[in-house]
Amino acid sequence: MNVGCWRRIESLMAMSYFFIFFVFFTCTVADDSIVSRFQEYLKINTAHPSPNYHEAANFILSQAKSLSLETQTIEFVKNKPLILLKWSGKNPNLPSILLNSHTDVVPVEPHKWSHPPFEATIDQGNIYARGSQDMKCVGLQYLEAIRRLKASNFEPLRTIYISFVPDEEIGGHDGAEKFASSNIFDEMNVGIMLDEGLASPDDNYRLFYAERCPMWLVIKATGAPGHGAKLYDNTAMENLFKSIESVRRFRASQLDLVKAGVKSEGEVVSVNMVFLKAGTPSPTGFVMNLQPSEAQAGFDIRVPPVADQASLERRIAEEWAPASRNMTYEFKQKVSVYDKNGKPILTAHDGSNPWWALLEGAIHKANRKFGKPEIFPASTDARYFRLKGVPAIGFSPMANTPILLHDHNEFLNKEEYLKGIEVYEHILKAFASSHVETKKDEAIRDEL
Ligand SMILES: [Zn+2]
Numbered sequence: 001m002n003v004g005c006w007r008r009i010e011s012l013m014a015m016s017y018f019f020i021f022f023v024f025f026t027c028t029v030a031d032d033s034i035v036s037r038f039q040e041y042l043k044i045n046t047a048h049p050s051p052n053y054h055e056a057a058n059f060i061l062s063q064a065k066s067l068s069l070e071t072q073t074i075e076f077v078k079n080k081p082l083i084l085l086k087w088s089g090k091n092p093n094l095p096s097i098l099l100n101s102h103t104d105v106v107p108v109e110p111h112k113w114s115h116p117p118f119e120a121t122i123d124q125g126n127i128y129a130r131g132s133q134d135m136k137c138v139g140l141q142y143l144e145a146i147r148r149l150k151a152s153n154f155e156p157l158r159t160i161y162i163s164f165v166p167d168e169e170i171g172g173h174d175g176a177e178k179f180a181s182s183n184i185f186d187e188m189n190v191g192i193m194l195d196e197g198l199a200s201p202d203d204n205y206r207l208f209y210a211e212r213c214p215m216w217l218v219i220k221a222t223g224a225p226g227h228g229a230k231l232y233d234n235t236a237m238e239n240l241f242k243s244i245e246s247v248r249r250f251r252a253s254q255l256d257l258v259k260a261g262v263k264s265e266g267e268v269v270s271v272n273m274v275f276l277k278a279g280t281p282s283p284t285g286f287v288m289n290l291q292p293s294e295a296q297a298g299f300d301i302r303v304p305p306v307a308d309q310a311s312l313e314r315r316i317a318e319e320w321a322p323a324s325r326n327m328t329y330e331f332k333q334k335v336s337v338y339d340k341n342g343k344p345i346l347t348a349h350d351g352s353n354p355w356w357a358l359l360e361g362a363i364h365k366a367n368r369k370f371g372k373p374e375i376f377p378a379s380t381d382a383r384y385f386r387l388k389g390v391p392a393i394g395f396s397p398m399a400n401t402p403i404l405l406h407d408h409n410e411f412l413n414k415e416e417y418l419k420g421i422e423v424y425e426h427i428l429k430a431f432a433s434s435h436v437e438t439k440k441d442e443a444i445r446d447e448l
């Protein structure tokens, strides 16, 4: 080989090194700005009881502007803005796609966190913040996927809406519930909606077709007050404890079904005591030689759509808070697991729902796996949309991630976040290009 030939090989090699370096450098810079935008959103403190909704709204609106999306700010209730974004499809007559996320997060106990919950610190690639899993990740991943689709000149056939709603963590009544029953929503002609799911500790994503419904129960016992030294029947405390024992027996029976592998978490009724309130306060704590005349306990109950909700209500009235034991009860939140025709609220997840196959295909295209469809063990805004007959799938692309929603030290790994964007890119491409005819959930339930 002559010298000239060597030179040419050398310069070709130098060019390819430069090219590889250039691609690597460009990707890293792009990834850094994607992660910075996520951090910016996480730093906005939208924790209850006083979420900073306006700052979150301004941030989302500025992102929407950079993506040339149409925007609408809707206040069904003053100071609780719902941001609705729109990317118009080439065929606006086809049913649209709705991507939903909530902007609020649950409160924190900051001193129990290893990193401050509203600083979005990155430690060993993990982004620590309240909302990193539940569910600011998903909201921004939708937008980042749209950014990439726009950059590749993709044009959706169907219109894509993206909603950022307030108040999910306190029941969604001033957010998704009002939105789903508004004329604005009816006019959107939504054919499929996506909402939140859960992280998965293994490498299978989790997909949800239904959810348990919350029944937040407070039971109250009354009884004659008396001397702290006297043993007698029917005290408020004794009456309450008989109920608590009964609740605990029921709880154990449900947990046993899960432990034995007979049912999954979403298929049993969960009941957890969340507060106890009793006693007569004194400047040093509580009066010790007085048996109180009232005692209360609160329970977070979650009921799967496959359970008999009416019989659970009978159990509450007859065993957990019977009038015969001087007890009363009230629900702080009670959501029916049935629709107006008495059918359980769920989204078809078999061949009758073409969206399901499109979603699974898109996840495979992104080289990811998923497990068997599940019932979401907690509650989401998806139920309001399912109630309107719209198929809804719960999905948060977080594999190989511990489940930390509502926990201390909530985090999401940076690479997992970036991977999720790619997954949504595939899903949106599949959904927005699809011509498939789809049925409303209500029609599918009628056939069941
Ligand atoms: Zn959530």
Ligand SMILES: [Zn+2]
Pocket (backbone or CB within 6 Å): 106, 134, 169, 405, 406
């Ligand atoms: Zn939550």
